[in-house]
Amino acid sequence: MPMWAMIVKEFRQLRRDRRTLAMMIAMPVLLLVVLGYAASFDVSSISVAAAGPQAAAVAARLPRPFDVISTQAAQGRPWAQDQLRDGKAVVAVVTGGARPVVLIDGTQLFAARAALTALTSRLAQPAQAQPAQAQAAQAQAGQAQLTQAQAGQAQAGQAQPAQAQAGQPVPGADLAALFTAAPEVHILYNPELTTSDIMIPGLAGVVLVFIGTIITSLGVVRERQSGTLEQLAVMPLRVRDVFLGKIVPYFVVAAADLAIVLVVGVAIFGVPFRGSLPVFGLGALLFLFVTLGIGVLISSVSQNQGQAIQLAVMTLLPQVLLSGLIFPLSSIVAGVRWIAYLLPLTYFNEISRGVMLRAEPIGALWQPFAFLTLLGAVIVTLASLRFRRYLAPARARRAA
Amino acid sequence: MTGRPAGPVAGPAAGDAVEEWGTDEISVHYQRRLALDKITLRAAAGQVTAVVGGDGAGKTTLLRCLAGALAPASGLVRRPAARQIGYLSASSGTYPDLTAAENLDFRASAYGLSAAQARARSGDLLDRAGLGDARNRLAGQLSGGMRQKLGVIAAMLASPRLLVLDEPTTGVDPVSRSGLWWLIAGAAAAGCAVVLATTYLDDAERAATVLALDDGRELAAGTPDQIIGAVPGTLRGLTGRPPEADEQRAWRRGGRWRVWDPPQSAGGPGEAIQPDLQDAVTVAALARELGLPGSTR
Numbered sequence: 001m002p003m004w005a006m007i008v009k010e011f012r013q014l015r016r017d018r019r020t021l022a023m024m025i026a027m028p029v030l031l032l033v034v035l036g037y038a039a040s041f042d043v044s045s046i047s048v049a050a051a052g053p054q055a056a057a058v059a060a061r062l063p064r065p066f067d068v069i070s071t072q073a074a075q076g077r078p079w080a081q082d083q084l085r086d087g088k089a090v091v092a093v094v095t096g097g098a099r100p101v102v103l104i105d106g107t108q109l110f111a112a113r114a115a116l117t118a119l120t121s122r123l124a125q126p127a128q129a130q131p132a133q134a135q136a137a138q139a140q141a142g143q144a145q146l147t148q149a150q151a152g153q154a155q156a157g158q159a160q161p162a163q164a165q166a167g168q169p170v171p172g173a174d175l176a177a178l179f180t181a182a183p184e185v186h187i188l189y190n191p192e193l194t195t196s197d198i199m200i201p202g203l204a205g206v207v208l209v210f211i212g213t214i215i216t217s218l219g220v221v222r223e224r225q226s227g228t229l230e231q232l233a234v235m236p237l238r239v240r241d242v243f244l245g246k247i248v249p250y251f252v253v254a255a256a257d258l259a260i261v262l263v264v265g266v267a268i269f270g271v272p273f274r275g276s277l278p279v280f281g282l283g284a285l286l287f288l289f290v291t292l293g294i295g296v297l298i299s300s301v302s303q304n305q306g307q308a309i310q311l312a313v314m315t316l317l318p319q320v321l322l323s324g325l326i327f328p329l330s331s332i333v334a335g336v337r338w339i340a341y342l343l344p345l346t347y348f349n350e351i352s353r354g355v356m357l358r359a360e361p362i363g364a365l366w367q368p369f370a371f372l373t374l375l376g377a378v379i380v381t382l383a384s385l386r387f388r389r390y391l392a393p394a395r396a397r398r399a400a
Numbered sequence: 401m402t403g404r405p406a407g408p409v410a411g412p413a414a415g416d417a418v419e420e421w422g423t424d425e426i427s428v429h430y431q432r433r434l435a436l437d438k439i440t441l442r443a444a445a446g447q448v449t450a451v452v453g454g455d456g457a458g459k460t461t462l463l464r465c466l467a468g469a470l471a472p473a474s475g476l477v478r479r480p481a482a483r484q485i486g487y488l489s490a491s492s493g494t495y496p497d498l499t500a501a502e503n504l505d506f507r508a509s510a511y512g513l514s515a516a517q518a519r520a521r522s523g524d525l526l527d528r529a530g531l532g533d534a535r536n537r538l539a540g541q542l543s544g545g546m547r548q549k550l551g552v553i554a555a556m557l558a559s560p561r562l563l564v565l566d567e568p569t570t571g572v573d574p575v576s577r578s579g580l581w582w583l584i585a586g587a588a589a590a591g592c593a594v595v596l597a598t599t600y601l602d603d604a605e606r607a608a609t610v611l612a613l614d615d616g617r618e619l620a621a622g623t624p625d626q627i628i629g630a631v632p633g634t635l636r637g638l639t640g641r642p643p644e645a646d647e648q649r650a651w652r653r654g655g656r657w658r659v660w661d662p663p664q665s666a667g668g669p670g671e672a673i674q675p676d677l678q679d680a681v682t683v684a685a686l687a688r689e690l691g692l693p694g695s696t697r
Contacts, residue, residue: 226491226495226496227489227490227491227492227493228491228494228495230464230469230487230489230493231487231489233468233469234467234468234469234485234487235482235487235510235511236481236482236483236510236511236512
């Protein structure tokens with residue numbers, strides 16, 4: 001039966017292509033596990049910095065999901081704002097003025113929305129849900145005056161806590177009691193909570209991953225497939241010449257792509273670019289170096305372009321899903337979240353969002369820069385070693 | 401790091417009258433399989449040396465070692481610096497998505513030729529190879545023979561002292577083969593040591609020296625005349641099928657049969673014929689297969 005012959009042939013080929021077979025079996029399981037644990041927009045914890053004379057009281061009484069991570073009684077709004085700008089906290093509460101001020105980092109989209117929801121809902125508890133003391137406090141405080149927070153207000157109405165609906169006492173009562181006057185709420189850096197503002201700096205990273213990893217790995221492995229690799233190995237070229245000669249063109253193309261993405265993002269989508277272009281450029285340079293290294297690494301372990309694409313996709317997918325580009329890192333289960341810290345896009349996201357949206361200075365970004373440098377050193381070293389072996393004449397026993 | 405193999409490599413001895421490259425008893429293992437077993441090859445300047453053998457005999461492995469693409473497990477390789485080696489790998493070694501001229505430009509630049517040198521040399525070689533009109537065609541769109549010629553002239557571009565060509569004439573039509581041999585002979589005449597692998601024994605007959613390989617081992621070596629002269633026993637030619645007793649030592653060639661009679665054997669029907677290189681290599685392979693004395697050196 002001719003069809004049977006085809007089926008048998010396909011299975012025989014599949015059996016020999018172990019990598020494809022492993023991907024077919026492992027990929028669904030991997031995706032299910034990763035997506036199951038990572039695919040969550042729920043924010044269970046919102047980091048808070050509290051400043052001013054009542055900072056300690058805020059820390060003691062602010063209910064979940066707020067998590068006060070630092071208090072500075074002697075500091076004021078500038079310090080609080082720096083905490084947000086430097087990505088140390090999502091919410092900052094400044095006390096001591098005529099009215100308390102709540103600052104929210106709008107670049108942490110889901111956390112910001114969750115914070116707004118929590119703030120508005122808990123400062124506007126149904127009267128019957130609260131003890132008498134809290135009712136009095138709320139009457140005094142009134143509705144929180146949210147400035148530039150339409151999105152949050154829109155959500156607040158939909159997100160009444162289940163506890164309040166059930167008529168039980170809620171921790172929000174403490175929050176209402178905390179403020180003696182209606183707090184001013186300011187959403188910084190992304191006041192409209194616009195998704196494109198958050199996504200485009202991250203998408204710039206995805207573009208770089210795409211060019212850096214997929215296109216580079218294909219370009220290098222093409223030498224092997226076309227039979228020209230052996231020519232390169234015997235030509236009077238140093239491994240460094242071939243390595244850099246292969247990646248520089250992709251580097252240039254990726255840099256041009258990055259510039260286009262940025263221009264389109266700013267010009268068409270109105271994404272702000274508030275920070276330093278050189279700092280952003282340095283981050284992009286480091287990140288590109290890492291992704292090109294990954295591309296070369298992939299090509300050096302791939303026999304053909306099909307294998308290279310498979311591997312490149314396997315490195316691209318976790319970066320898109322786990323780097324904080326789509327799902328907030330804080331929402332990813334800790335057992336899976338550690339993977340995010342091995343991914344270069346995680347750090348580039350921090351740099352690009354930090355620089356573009358919050359004008360974060362390089363000093364505040366030392367951690368993502370340091371990790372990106374470390375990742376770059378490891379990956380580029382591995383890539384150049386593999387490439388050297390890939391290009392230089394192998395010992396015959398390994399060459400079969 | 402230059403991309404050279406880690407195996408022992410020697411340069412030419414100072415004051416040598418004739419430059420000679422080659423290998424001394426090199427062995428190569430592919431995992432557990434012995435691909436080359438103590439193979440010695442001599443390649444003198446101004447001469448063409450042919451490495452012949454069937455599929456899997458070890459020709460490509462030997463040429464890869466000689467060119468520097470593979471390091472032998474043991475033995476010595478004598479070759480000039482990378483800049484003075486021209487190599488055509490088993491594929492044509494050209495980029496299919498570059499034009500003929502662009503392929504040569506890349507090669508010239510990698511070998512450090514000046515723009516003027518590159519232009520002059522490329523133009524000359526393209527014309528000599530009959531590819532002058534195809535200079536702006538993509539290598540991938542050239543016919544098999546044209547692509548092979550492009551590969552050969554690319555290997556010759558930097559006027560190497562050692563030219564290593566892996567099956568330059570395989571799959572090439574007779575006219576293109578002639579053209580390729582004209583180029584190869586021209587390189588040798590210019591003082592280059594040429595080593596080429598071929599499965600065609602008529603190609604090998606044009607070479608000054610021949611090394612025949614079989615399953616990674618040396619079967620015969622020397623000039624074609626030496627190899628022919630060293631055939632032991634006699635050769636008979638038959639028009640019909642040989643008797644059953646001779647079948648193990650018989651092979652068909654053209655429309656006739658040939659039977660090899662080892663020394664001191666009784667002989668049989670048919671007339672005695674003078675062996676040529678193809679017969680000599682076949683006899684050497686038969687003698688080894690049958691465990692009879694007959695391998696030549």
